[in-house]
Amino acid sequence: MRKSSLRRTCAALAAVTSLALAATACGGTTKKDVASxxxxxxxxxxxxxxxxxxxxxxxxxxxxxxxxxxxxxxxxxxxxxxxxxxxxxxxxxxxxxxxxxxxxxxxxxxxxxxxxxxxxxxxxxxxxxxxxxxxxxxxxxxxxxxxxxxxxxxxxxxxxxxSAEDLGRTEVQLLAQQIGYKGEIAILSAAQTATNQNTWIGYMKDELKDPKYKDVKLVKIAYGNDDAQQSFQQTQGLLQQYPNLKGIISPTTVGIKAAAQYLSGSKYKGKVKLTGLGTPNDMRQYVKNGTVEAFELWDxxxxxxxxxxxxxxxxxxxxxxxxxxxxxxxxxxxxxxxxxxxxxxxxxxxxxxxxxxxxx
Missing domain, CATH: 3.40.50.2300 (Response regulator)
Known part of the structure; x- marks a missing residue:
């Protein structure tokens, strides 16, 4: 499901009661984590x-x-x-x-x-x-x-x-569908040194090499360090730096919720698409109020x-x-x-x- 950033996510989330579940949901090992x-x-x-x-x-x-x-x-x-x-x-x-x-x-x-x-x-x-x-x-x-x-x-x-590959590739596929395979996108990750996050991002970059994404441009990878406030601020910074941004992928339960919180109260709600890895209980309100169309995790x-x-x-x-x-x-x-x-x-x-x- 391992000493990856998912464990860091878990530590950050466990401090917040409403997010305690997400801490365990993201705490598993993927195939890549045990392959070594x-x-x-x-x-x-x-x-x-x-x-x-x-x-x-x-x-x-x-x-x-x-x-x-x-x-x-x-x-x-x-x-x-x-x-x-x-x-x-x-x-x-x-x-x-x-x-x-x-x-x-x-x-x-x-x-x-x-x-x-x-x-x-x-x-x-x-x-x-x-x-x-x-x-x-x-x-x-x-x-x-x-x-x-x-x-x-x-x-x-x-x-x-x-698998790490499935997690990385499917997040790109989800976002590309939502933005019509055209526009600037960004990634809001956890820590810059997080092994599993970087593995997933590697597969995202590889997926983007497919010709069908020729009009999709990854402009930046931001790091919220699995901290809700930092992730919130990073989302704000991305939108200020890239006013034409069309979508954000956040492969961390802390990041995707923080990004959804920012988007839901901004002029970008419904205009800038957001997907990534989250839990239904964390993301339900943002799906229902139109901030997020779809995200993923395992059942x-x-x-x-x-x-x-x-x-x-x-x-x-x-x-x-x-x-x-x-x-x-x-x-x-x-x-x-x-x-x-x-x-x-x-x-x-x-x-x-x-x-x-x-x-x-």
């Missing part, structure tokens, strides 16, 4: 049998970063629904604080002692859970991470929200659903987590990528037609 890990995913030496029957009566424990958080409630309810459909049992445990790493360790140990068949974990820290998770796997428990990964050798598979319920189905497939022996293995989850067939990463798919686009269907 040299270790291979956990492998017991077993071979996958894609034709094996799906086992029933399994118990899968979900361990989110924080219980009673709307984002993880939505994700885990997606997992619960999937497990009920598959004839298995759902169990949720977890800390009440989104920063309780030691608490997560104790919950992993508890699930191991309870001899669950599998567990789905959103890791607070890439390495802190490794010893406990390896102990779980040595006891025959299948381990899936979702939303936020640990090291590849400390779990069987990681269900990633979306946490679908993420939890896939995490549950991956756990059952592992416990049933249909997959082991090796690169190239395939399995069917619902109506979709997924292929396991490098380091045991499974991509949920392209981000979910939120607009006036569907935004009220989501609560996170």
């Amino acid at each position: 890990e040299s270790a291979a995913p956990a492998d017991s030496g077993a071979k996958a049998n894609p034709n094996a029957a799906t086992k029933k009566g399994l118990t899968v424990g979900f361990l989110p970063k924080q219980v009673n958080n709307p984002y993880f409630t939505s994700a885990d309810n997606g997992g619960k629904k999937a497990l009920e459909e598959l004839g298995s049992k759902y169990k949720e445990v977890g800390p009440s604080s989104a920063t309780d790493t030691s608490g997560q360790v104790s919950y992993v140990n508890t699930l191991t002692q309870q001899q669950v068949n599998a567990m789905a974990v959103s890791a607070q820290d890439p390495g802190a859970l490794c010893t406990a998770l390896k102990q779980a796997m040595s006891n025959g428990i299948k381990v899936v991470t979702y939303d936020s990964d640990t090291k590849p050798d400390c779990r069987n598979a990681f269900v990633s929200q979306a 946490p319920a679908k993420l939890g659903d896939l995490a549950a189905r991956t756990a059952v497939a592992l416990a049933s022996g249909q997959i082991t987590g090796k690169e190239g293995e395939t399995f069917k989850a619902g109506d979709t067939t997924y292929t396991i990528g490098k380091d045991g990463v499974i991509n949920l798919g392209k981000p979910t686009v939120f607009d006036s037609k569907n935004i009220d269907q989501f609560n996170f």
